[in-house]
Amino acid sequence: MIEQGILLRIENVTKIFRIGGRITGSKLVAVSNANIEMEGSKPEIFALAGESGSGKTTLARMILGLIEPSSGRIIFKGRDINTLKNRKDKLWFKREVQPIFQNPFEAFNPLKKVESYLFETAKNLLLLKTKDEVLENISQAVKAVGMSLEEIKDRYPSEFSGGQLQRLSIARALVAKPSLLIADEPVSMVDASLRMSILNLFRNLNKDHGVSIIYITHDLATAYYVSDRIAIMFRGVIVELGPVDEVLSKPYHPYTQLLLESIPKPDPDRKWERRIKLSDMEVKEYSLVGCKFVTRCPYAKEICKKKEPPFVHVEKGRSVKCFLYSNGTIKISEEV
Structure with missing residues (x-):
């Protein structure tokens, strides 16, 4: 039975991909037993952080x-x-849950006027009939991101900066x-000078408009600045979860500590400099029976x-998610 007031519940969600042929191929567990819950009565910004x-x-x-x-199940x-x-149920879900992608230039056809996307969304998802209703709805949305209908009228994507285009998306x-x-890496393709404006926009949307946001990033500094809670992922596993200021100032999991080595104290003006390249990853870590981090963990048993x-x-x-805390006591946090 799902309690009232829960916006999103992710229950033991696992995703397995098959690599190669049926006989000689292997399985990759991309996500393993993920569990997350977001309340509907308290709109928040929840960060999913981790490397490629x-x-x-x-x-x-x-x-x-x-x-x-x-x-597993995803309950919304x-x-x-x-x-x-x-169709009716799918339309309801599309209205309720909207994506914001990494590259704003790929979200718009360069040969199509930007305003046409807004009109199509209003008509197709909200099923608005009159022009006045459509214009009023679009005007409110554009105003919420700090722009106006006059600014975008009859203009193509190439006529906007990356920051403006991301705001329009x-x-x-x-x-x-x-x-x-x-929002999947929504500021990674935007100039550094514009990132804070996009992050502040998310905060305003959350606070003033009551919109909950899942913010996906590899950059712990921006996650710290914009989020309320954070989940750290490694090889498909959520290894640590909690209030963002506590997790990033006093990390418990050895992997979270590794990620924070280059930023001893979270600072929104600094980037996460250390990155683990995909080519450096050990594919076998995805299929380990025990802890996925065991081959790199200094505390491994x-x-x-x-x-x-x-x-x-x-x-x-x-x-x-660590045996160091299996008896409920904190053993290594003071060493961080």
Whole structure:
């Protein structure tokens, strides 16, 4: 039974991809037993952070309903999104959950006027009939991102800067009046000077318009600045979850500590300089029976190689997937 007031619940969600042929190929667990809950009564910005291959984008695509989980359930406002089959239910979900993609220039056809996307969204998702209704809706969405209809009228994507175009992609999403935005690396393709304006826009949308946001990033500094809570992912596994200021100032999981080595104290003006390239990853880490981080962890024990660690609630609102905390005590946080 789903409790009232829960906006999104991700229950033991796993996604497995097959690599290669049926006989000689192998399986890649892109997301493993993910569990996240967001309340509807308290709109928040929730960050999914991790490097390339951590599974954060795969999880986002499942939340958007673009791919189905191999197992587990994604519940949005009390409804399993993978059971929404008829047109009416699918239209409802598209209105409620809107994506914002990484590259704003790829979100718009260069030969199509930007305003046409906003009009199409208003007509197709909200089913608005009159021109006045459409214009009023679009005007509100554009105003929410700090622009006006006059600024965008009869203009093509190439006539806007990257920052302006990303704002317009957000406006396009807002036209549908969503409850949840899924923003996948939304500032990584924007000039550094414009990143803060986009992040501040997210904060305003959350605070003033009551929109919940899942913010997906590899940049811990921006996650720290804009988010309320954060989940750290490694090889498809959520290894740590909690309030962003606590997780990034006092990390418990050894992997989170590794990520923070280059930024001893989170600072929104500094980038996460250390990055683990996809070419450096060990594919075998995805299929390890025990902890995915065992081959790199300075605290690894024999049990870590044989058994998957439990997800332990170590403090109010904080959880970590590690045997170091399996008895509920904090053992290494003072060494960070």
